[in-house]
Amino acid sequence: MTNRLADATSPYLLQHADNPVDWWPWTEEAFDEARRRNVPVLLSVGYAACHWCHVMAHESFEDAEIASFLNTNFVPVKVDREERPDVDAVYMEVTQAMTGHGGWPMTVFLTPDARPFHAGTYYPPAPRPGMPSFRQLIEAVSATWAAQPGEILESASAVVEEISRHASPLPPSTVDANVLAGAVVSLLGEFDRRNGGFGGAPKFPPSMALEFLVRHHERTGSVEAVSMATATADAMANGGLYDQLGGGFARYSVDASWVVPHFEKMLYDNALLLRFYTHLTRVTGSARYERVARDTASFLLRDLRTAEGGFAASLDADTAGVEGLTYVWSFEELGSAAAAFGVTAEPNFEDGKSTLRFVSEPGEEVRAALLAKRALRPQPGRDDKVIASWNGMAIAALAEAGAFFGEQSWISAASEAASLLASVHLVEGRLLRTSRDGVAGPSFGVLEDYGCLADGLLALHQVTGSIRWLDLACGLLDTALARFAVPDSPGAYYDTADDAEALVRRPADSTDNASPSGASSLASALLTASLLCGADRSSRYFTAASEAVTRAGLLAARAPRFAGHWLTVAEALVAGPLQVAVVGADDMRRASLWAAAVAHVPGGSVVVAGEPASVPLLEDRPLVDEGPAAYVCRGYVCDRPVVSVDALVTSLTANTP
Structure with a gap:
C-alpha cells in the first residue's frame, strides 16, 4: 500500500510513499488532522541524496511496529528540504538552538498549530550512549503529550517567542576596501596551511570564499588571497573529493585532507565550483584548472542534465544501499594505474577499497577504460527534480565557462535550461521552485530562486546578446524587490514572499552557507543588472544592491567564511564594475x-x-x-x-x- 506521498513530485517524498508510516505532505490538512485528533505532529525533513536519511528510513520508518505507533499517536509529516527550504530553515533554527547542532534527517515534534517543542536529527533503532532509540523517543513524547499537554504548549510558545526575538535585520555597516582586506586576514587565520581549505574535518568546498579571494587578488594583487585560493583548488582537485574519472565534486570530505568524500554530488556545489575553476584558469592560465573546469562541465551535462533540458538536483551518496559503491577501487582492480591514483595495498576507505586521488597523469586511455568499467557497476540514484535557484547557478556557470573556453554547446545547454525555467517555472511573473519531468511542483519560489535565476539569465544575456534573458531577469528582480523586502529596513530581505504561506516565523537568513543566501544572490544580480538594463532601472538596482551589501556588513566583517558571496559583490562595488x-x-x-x-x-x-x-x-x-x-x-x-x-x-x- 502507498500513503499520501504517492502523488508527490519530489523524489525524496516518493522514496517514502511505500513506508508503513502514514505520511502526510506539509499541508494545512495535516495540521487540521492533528487538531481533530488532538495529537502532536512528527515532522521529518530530509532530501533524496542524504545517506543518514536513508539509514533512518530503513531502520525506523520501514518498521511495522514503529509505524503503527506513529500512525496512532502522531500525524507524521514528511518534507523535502530542497522543495521547501522555508520550512527547513525555520525548524533547523529550532533544532540548532535546542541541541547545539543541526543536520538531516531532521526530526521535530510540533503542536497541532505547528509550534515546535522537541527537536533532534538522526535517532538509531537501539539506544546509544547519550541518545535514546527512536522508539523510546516517540513513546516518551507521546506519554508527555498525554500527561502534560499544557506544559508542552507553554514550552512551544516560548520556543517560538525566543526564535522570533532574534529575527531583526543586522544594522547597516559599511563594506569598504579596509573591510575586504580585513576579511582576507581573517580567512588567513582560519586557513589550513597543510591541507588547504578552512577549519578541520568535515571539510566542505568553500566555493564562495574562494571566489572572493580571486576577485580580491584581481583588484589588489594580494599574494595571500590567490595563494589560499590556489592551494585549496589544488587540494580539492587532487583529492578524493573530486571524481578523478568522471569529473565533478562530492558534497564534502569526511577528513581534513580531502581524501575520503561523502559521495553525494550536488548540482549547486558543481555549478559554483565550475565557475570558480573557470575564473581561476583566467587568472593563472593553469592547464590543470582548465581540465577540472572542463570535466566538471562534462559531468553536469552527462550525469545531471534532464530530458527536458534542466539539471537534476543531485546524485545519491549510496548505491544499492552502500555508500560510495560506484566510486571506490581495490589495489588489484586498478593494476598498473594504482600509483597514478595514489592507491596502495593499504586501503583508505572500507572493505579493502580506496578513493582515487591525483598523483600523476594516468593517460586518457587509462582514464577512459576505468570510467567504462565503472559504468558497468550499479549507479547511484538521481534526484531529478529541477530546482530554480540551483539551475540558475548552473546556467551562469555554463554560460561563463562556455564563453571563456569557447564551448558553444555549453552555452546552448544553458539556454535550454533557461527556456525550461521560463516555460515551466515562471507563471504570471512568479516563480515556482521545482519541477520534475516538465511538470511544476507545488512550492513557490523563495528569494534565492529569484536571485540565482536572475543571475544566471544575466550571464546568459551577456554571452548570447539576447534581450529575452535580460527582460526576464529584470522582471524577476522587480518582483523580488516588491515582494521580499523587509519594510522600513532598506537592504534587508525575507526569504519568502509577502503572500507566501505563513509559518511560525518568516525566515530571513543572510548567511552564505552551502550556496549563496537569497539576499546575497539578489544583491549580486541587482548589481549586474544595474550595468545592463535601461536607465529606468539602473539607479534603482544599484542603490538596492549597495544597501543590501551594507546590511550584511557586520556579517562580512566578523564571519567572512559565511559571507563569501557578499564579499564577491562588495569587491565589485569597491572596484567599480x-x-x-x-x-x-x-x-x-x-x-x-x-x-x-x-x-x-x-x-x-x-x-x-x-x-x-x-x-x-x-x-x-x-x-x-x-x-x-x-x-x-x-x-x-x-x-x-x-x-x-x-x-x-x-x-x-x-x-x-
Missing part, C-alpha cells in the same frame, strides 16, 4: 574583440556584444570607421573606443595590480 560593450555586425573582428574581453575582464565585469542599440548597454555606442568597436567603462567613466584586440587588452589590463 567594469563594462565592455562590443558593437558591430557579427563578423570576425567583433568576435575577436568579444573573446579578448571575456578572456581579460576581472570578476564582476559585464561584457555584451551586438548591433548598436540592440540592448541597453550598446545604446549610443556608434561604430568606428563603419566597423566593430569596443567601449570600456569603469563605473561611469569610459575610455575611447578601440578597434583592435591589442588596444582592448591594453585598456583592460591598464589598472591591473
Whole structure:
C-alpha cells in the first residue's frame, strides 16, 4: 500500500510513499488532522541524496511496529528540504538552538498549530550512549503529550517567542576596501596551511570564499588571497573529493585532507565550483584548472542534465544501499594505474577499497577504460527534480565557462535550461521552485530562486546578446524587490514572499552557507543588472544592491567564511564594475574583440556584444570607421573606443595590480 506521498513530485517524498508510516505532505490538512485528533505532529525533513536519511528510513520508518505507533499517536509529516527550504530553515533554527547542532534527517515534534517543542536529527533503532532509540523517543513524547499537554504548549510558545526575538535585520555597516582586506586576514587565520581549505574535518568546498579571494587578488594583487585560493583548488582537485574519472565534486570530505568524500554530488556545489575553476584558469592560465573546469562541465551535462533540458538536483551518496559503491577501487582492480591514483595495498576507505586521488597523469586511455568499467557497476540514484535557484547557478556557470573556453554547446545547454525555467517555472511573473519531468511542483519560489535565476539569465544575456534573458531577469528582480523586502529596513530581505504561506516565523537568513543566501544572490544580480538594463532601472538596482551589501556588513566583517558571496559583490562595488560593450555586425573582428574581453575582464565585469542599440548597454555606442568597436567603462567613466584586440587588452589590463 502507498500513503499520501504517492502523488508527490519530489523524489525524496516518493522514496517514502511505500513506508508503513502514514505520511502526510506539509499541508494545512495535516495540521487540521492533528487538531481533530488532538495529537502532536512528527515532522521529518530530509532530501533524496542524504545517506543518514536513508539509514533512518530503513531502520525506523520501514518498521511495522514503529509505524503503527506513529500512525496512532502522531500525524507524521514528511518534507523535502530542497522543495521547501522555508520550512527547513525555520525548524533547523529550532533544532540548532535546542541541541547545539543541526543536520538531516531532521526530526521535530510540533503542536497541532505547528509550534515546535522537541527537536533532534538522526535517532538509531537501539539506544546509544547519550541518545535514546527512536522508539523510546516517540513513546516518551507521546506519554508527555498525554500527561502534560499544557506544559508542552507553554514550552512551544516560548520556543517560538525566543526564535522570533532574534529575527531583526543586522544594522547597516559599511563594506569598504579596509573591510575586504580585513576579511582576507581573517580567512588567513582560519586557513589550513597543510591541507588547504578552512577549519578541520568535515571539510566542505568553500566555493564562495574562494571566489572572493580571486576577485580580491584581481583588484589588489594580494599574494595571500590567490595563494589560499590556489592551494585549496589544488587540494580539492587532487583529492578524493573530486571524481578523478568522471569529473565533478562530492558534497564534502569526511577528513581534513580531502581524501575520503561523502559521495553525494550536488548540482549547486558543481555549478559554483565550475565557475570558480573557470575564473581561476583566467587568472593563472593553469592547464590543470582548465581540465577540472572542463570535466566538471562534462559531468553536469552527462550525469545531471534532464530530458527536458534542466539539471537534476543531485546524485545519491549510496548505491544499492552502500555508500560510495560506484566510486571506490581495490589495489588489484586498478593494476598498473594504482600509483597514478595514489592507491596502495593499504586501503583508505572500507572493505579493502580506496578513493582515487591525483598523483600523476594516468593517460586518457587509462582514464577512459576505468570510467567504462565503472559504468558497468550499479549507479547511484538521481534526484531529478529541477530546482530554480540551483539551475540558475548552473546556467551562469555554463554560460561563463562556455564563453571563456569557447564551448558553444555549453552555452546552448544553458539556454535550454533557461527556456525550461521560463516555460515551466515562471507563471504570471512568479516563480515556482521545482519541477520534475516538465511538470511544476507545488512550492513557490523563495528569494534565492529569484536571485540565482536572475543571475544566471544575466550571464546568459551577456554571452548570447539576447534581450529575452535580460527582460526576464529584470522582471524577476522587480518582483523580488516588491515582494521580499523587509519594510522600513532598506537592504534587508525575507526569504519568502509577502503572500507566501505563513509559518511560525518568516525566515530571513543572510548567511552564505552551502550556496549563496537569497539576499546575497539578489544583491549580486541587482548589481549586474544595474550595468545592463535601461536607465529606468539602473539607479534603482544599484542603490538596492549597495544597501543590501551594507546590511550584511557586520556579517562580512566578523564571519567572512559565511559571507563569501557578499564579499564577491562588495569587491565589485569597491572596484567599480567594469563594462565592455562590443558593437558591430557579427563578423570576425567583433568576435575577436568579444573573446579578448571575456578572456581579460576581472570578476564582476559585464561584457555584451551586438548591433548598436540592440540592448541597453550598446545604446549610443556608434561604430568606428563603419566597423566593430569596443567601449570600456569603469563605473561611469569610459575610455575611447578601440578597434583592435591589442588596444582592448591594453585598456583592460591598464589598472591591473
